Amino acid sequence: MDIAAYVRDKAIRTKEAARVFGKLLSGVKNEALLKMAEALLAEAETLKHSNEKDVKSAEKKGLSAAMIDRLKLTDRRIGEMAQGLREVAALPDPVGEITRMWQRPNGMQVGRMRAPIGVIGIIYESRPNVTADATALCLKAGNAVILRCGSEALHSNSAIANILRSVLKDMDLPQDVVTYIELPNRDAVLEMLKLEEYIDLIIPRGGEGLIRAVVDNSKIPVIKHYKGVCHVYVDEEADLDMALAICFNAKVQRPGVCNAMETMLVHEKVAPAFLLMIGEKFRQAGVELFGCSHTQALLGEAKPIDENDFYKEYLDLRLNVRVVRDMDQAISHIETYGSHHTDSIVTKDYAKAMRFVREVDSASVMVNTSTRFSDGFQYGLGAEIGISTDKIHARGPMGLEELTCTKFIVLGNGQLRT
Amino acid sequence: MDIAAYVRDKAIRTKEAARVFGKLLSGVKNEALLKMAEALLAEAETLKHSNEKDVKSAEKKGLSAAMIDRLKLTDRRIGEMAQGLREVAALPDPVGEITRMWQRPNGMQVGRMRAPIGVIGIIYESRPNVTADATALCLKAGNAVILRCGSEALHSNSAIANILRSVLKDMDLPQDVVTYIELPNRDAVLEMLKLEEYIDLIIPRGGEGLIRAVVDNSKIPVIKHYKGVCHVYVDEEADLDMALAICFNAKVQRPGVCNAMETMLVHEKVAPAFLLMIGEKFRQAGVELFGCSHTQALLGEAKPIDENDFYKEYLDLRLNVRVVRDMDQAISHIETYGSHHTDSIVTKDYAKAMRFVREVDSASVMVNTSTRFSDGFQYGLGAEIGISTDKIHARGPMGLEELTCTKFIVLGNGQLRT
Numbered sequence: 001m002d003i004a005a006y007v008r009d010k011a012i013r014t015k016e017a018a019r020v021f022g023k024l025l026s027g028v029k030n031e032a033l034l035k036m037a038e039a040l041l042a043e044a045e046t047l048k049h050s051n052e053k054d055v056k057s058a059e060k061k062g063l064s065a066a067m068i069d070r071l072k073l074t075d076r077r078i079g080e081m082a083q084g085l086r087e088v089a090a091l092p093d094p095v096g097e098i099t100r101m102w103q104r105p106n107g108m109q110v111g112r113m114r115a116p117i118g119v120i121g122i123i124y125e126s127r128p129n130v131t132a133d134a135t136a137l138c139l140k141a142g143n144a145v146i147l148r149c150g151s152e153a154l155h156s157n158s159a160i161a162n163i164l165r166s167v168l169k170d171m172d173l174p175q176d177v178v179t180y181i182e183l184p185n186r187d188a189v190l191e192m193l194k195l196e197e198y199i200d201l202i203i204p205r206g207g208e209g210l211i212r213a214v215v216d217n218s219k220i221p222v223i224k225h226y227k228g229v230c231h232v233y234v235d236e237e238a239d240l241d242m243a244l245a246i247c248f249n250a251k252v253q254r255p256g257v258c259n260a261m262e263t264m265l266v267h268e269k270v271a272p273a274f275l276l277m278i279g280e281k282f283r284q285a286g287v288e289l290f291g292c293s294h295t296q297a298l299l300g301e302a303k304p305i306d307e308n309d310f311y312k313e314y315l316d317l318r319l320n321v322r323v324v325r326d327m328d329q330a331i332s333h334i335e336t337y338g339s340h341h342t343d344s345i346v347t348k349d350y351a352k353a354m355r356f357v358r359e360v361d362s363a364s365v366m367v368n369t370s371t372r373f374s375d376g377f378q379y380g381l382g383a384e385i386g387i388s389t390d391k392i393h394a395r396g397p398m399g400l401e402e403l404t405c406t407k408f409i410v411l412g413n414g415q416l417r418t
Numbered sequence: 419m420d421i422a423a424y425v426r427d428k429a430i431r432t433k434e435a436a437r438v439f440g441k442l443l444s445g446v447k448n449e450a451l452l453k454m455a456e457a458l459l460a461e462a463e464t465l466k467h468s469n470e471k472d473v474k475s476a477e478k479k480g481l482s483a484a485m486i487d488r489l490k491l492t493d494r495r496i497g498e499m500a501q502g503l504r505e506v507a508a509l510p511d512p513v514g515e516i517t518r519m520w521q522r523p524n525g526m527q528v529g530r531m532r533a534p535i536g537v538i539g540i541i542y543e544s545r546p547n548v549t550a551d552a553t554a555l556c557l558k559a560g561n562a563v564i565l566r567c568g569s570e571a572l573h574s575n576s577a578i579a580n581i582l583r584s585v586l587k588d589m590d591l592p593q594d595v596v597t598y599i600e601l602p603n604r605d606a607v608l609e610m611l612k613l614e615e616y617i618d619l620i621i622p623r624g625g626e627g628l629i630r631a632v633v634d635n636s637k638i639p640v641i642k643h644y645k646g647v648c649h650v651y652v653d654e655e656a657d658l659d660m661a662l663a664i665c666f667n668a669k670v671q672r673p674g675v676c677n678a679m680e681t682m683l684v685h686e687k688v689a690p691a692f693l694l695m696i697g698e699k700f701r702q703a704g705v706e707l708f709g710c711s712h713t714q715a716l717l718g719e720a721k722p723i724d725e726n727d728f729y730k731e732y733l734d735l736r737l738n739v740r741v742v743r744d745m746d747q748a749i750s751h752i753e754t755y756g757s758h759h760t761d762s763i764v765t766k767d768y769a770k771a772m773r774f775v776r777e778v779d780s781a782s783v784m785v786n787t788s789t790r791f792s793d794g795f796q797y798g799l800g801a802e803i804g805i806s807t808d809k810i811h812a813r814g815p816m817g818l819e820e821l822t823c824t825k826f827i828v829l830g831n832g833q834l835r836t
Contacts, residue, residue, distance in 0.1 A: 369830025391823040393811040412787025
């Protein structure tokens, strides 16, 4: 089989479908999303049947229980996918929004209008919900998607994609706006990443290995998120009770996600009192602490830290603690070891808060709140297709707006350039 | 010599300098730009002396007169570079601007603040003015630059970069925010394009060959502009006198630039009258016409067109003319053969104007005005570092805003995630 031709042909058809789809009004797009939600629920048995094949082969391959759990489609999860589609249908359509318009001295009106990007390639691992979630967001913003998932979830995702496509077909809409690359081998991905003529953007979702492989091989722009090494800096002017609640929330509320705190930085003036307070709370919660020598002197249970630990994303009940001289040292630590994802200061000092916000070079910079809020839903974007730690196009949680571009529109009445 | 180590070392130092520079307030950045303008004027003799070496070796190599002319530094051109620096100093600083801020139900304020991108790599051909112009814009937006020019202008650009660096040094600012890759060989560029850890964005400026080579080899995001195949569609409802003036302006006012019209599309109902009118004007201006069979029947002098001609960017007094059935065919032509740069409709019909604006998928879409307005200065951006025909990050003329990113800022008072 000619893999390059197979992938190229799919991409060409997706691009053609995107041209038609990008011009549709919201009403039609929303109707399609709502019907897709119904269809997923109606076909729940088919979906679970396809999913069983994936689960069985995963068990045969000896994949971890956690991975198999992520792979599983239950009635509850199918219900959540349908609900997700409905929620995206209810969001305002970003396409056609004129974000600004101004008049030039010659009377021309110049403005910026949101437009679909075109074709978005989603490359992801084994969570079947991504198929429905990512498709919903891309379609709502007038884009087409080319989906490529890990081989573990091939049957499940192919079944989901087929259901979504059949809804489009029934509505006489171009079904190739949802395109699924079924070939399980890696070459199909490599071919896909060469097609800059037909695919406008790649969003990889998964572990760091997958994402690096995509970036290394793509000629198409990639928006990515390698990892979240998030910090909370407890300033000398912090309300220590607030700092305790925020640090505890940032570490313990859900340690396995990218916006959980991995390193706590504490000003030396408040370190003796604060570490005593929070040490006890962390102990009760089973948090394992790794501390600098100063921390260790104050908090006996902290294990010694190696400098390389400061780069680590634990995604677990483990925490680095470092006592710092001042805010400059805290900012410098964040710049050196952080992943520019989300960093927060706890302080009552106005000038320090403002300087931290301005100077910390991260996708989300916070004052007096938990890093766990770094999330599209929590920010009020209504949805999230991922978090970008890039600086180009999208930075931080990405909602519908980040799935559009803006074009210039110019309304004249006969102006000529002289 | 270890080229990889040389380039890497330069990039690391640029990244370090960028961290310091990104935090500077506008006053300091503006002072540096104004002093750079003065220094270029003061060192005009040195500059012309260095430039002579480039010009002589270009003559020896037998480069075309046009290329040698672009390479030449005269007092006037040095004056223009200085003036460019002053104009950028006078523009508002985009850094720190909060573009939006909203309150969440829990009382958190969430907003977006403009921040520098970091390190921007500029890869360009032989125009020495790019060194000063691109540096000014990047520095104003708080970024550092790594400059790499074609070997033809090596001495000139190195001299300019050294003058800019000496100003930074005198002001005790990190001079590595202006870094110049002096190695003339291609390997240096290839090494540069691998350094995604230290360089955040690449902007290539030059011919299509250069840009394709950069895209093919870069792991760093690239913002680019391949070519400008711009259209004017003269609708059946056009004011034909206005259409004539606009089409003439779009083709003839400056044919050698990317926003000049390359193909004129004319509705069949007005084609007989309109082609007669404009045919005469184009003849007087020496415009060579290539027409579809319908055009040829109406306008004897039009040469037959080959379908491939519709993809061409002539950059010259040549024009394709096609008679179309209706606006749908015009839009479809633009989608198929255009470069998504700038396209304009001439019509008195409100509904058609609005539909053209919404449906044409180009960086600039215009009504009743000349494509020649597609330009950062004409749009009122105050400056232009290039035009993007990409959809990611920047589309159309790119000003200072496109040299920044936005980060999320979150101002809380103790909010926790539950």
